[in-house]
Amino acid sequence: MEQFFSLYFGQDFDLFGDTVPEIVESYKKDCPHHYGDLIRELESFRSEHPDDLEFAFKRSFSHGFRPEGAGYTTASFLDEVQRVLDR
Structure with a gap:
């Protein structure tokens, strides 16, 4: 997750697209063998932070x-x- 958010949604996120779906699709194209891991990491992060998701x-x-x-x-x-990753 750290690499995904720091690179694709970091300071230069607009290099990968203009919308969240475009940026996530760019990641999927660049990392076709890794986005399943990202889905699991997102699910784990959300389950670890049910009450403080925004802060975390x-x-x-x-x-x-x-x-x-x-x-x-x-x-x-x-x-x-996650919706775009699941497509």
Whole structure:
């Protein structure tokens, strides 16, 4: 997760797309053998932080992209990432 968020949603996230789905699709294209691991990591992160998801996410992954700036909550952003990964 750290590599995914720091690279694809870091300071230069716009190099990978203009929307969350575009950025996640770019990751899937670049890392076709690893995105299953990311799905499991996302699920684990969410289950470890059921009551403090937003705080835990911001503490761990606030490298440039802010989900709320794109109209997401932390939970809806992670839902969107997982939805695109699951396609």
